[in-house]
Amino acid sequence: MGKDLLYRLGGVAIIGIGLAFGWLEILRPLQAAMRHAPEVRYSTKIFVLVPVCLVFGAFFLIGGAKWPYRDVERKTLTPAGWALMVVIAIASLASFFWFRQQFAGLGYS
Numbered sequence: 001m002g003k004d005l006l007y008r009l010g011g012v013a014i015i016g017i018g019l020a021f022g023w024l025e026i027l028r029p030l031q032a033a034m035r036h037a038p039e040v041r042y043s044t045k046i047f048v049l050v051p052v053c054l055v056f057g058a059f060f061l062i063g064g065a066k067w068p069y070r071d072v073e074r075k076t077l078t079p080a081g082w083a084l085m086v087v088i089a090i091a092s093l094a095s096f097f098w099f100r101q102q103f104a105g106l107g108y109s
Helices: 003-034 046-063 079-105
Strands: none
Touching (some): 003 046, 046 079
């Protein structure tokens, strides 16, 4: 298998992991809240993990090994890497505030 194909398959795997964590740790607590469960628990860390998985997975699936996101020699991010971090930060904040708004609308604090 070529390096490009391995990156793309890794992207598919990472997206699958992100979707699984999103289902288990975001949607299930939200569904429990919609059923008016007396107590619903969730971790705020999941709102970083899921966007990281989905954004990097999509990046690897679309680009394969073509676009470097880090400079290995200097141990820094490339412009593509910084763009990914910005997208992840926006997705993390948006998903967290959307989730909190949904919970508040259902009467949870």
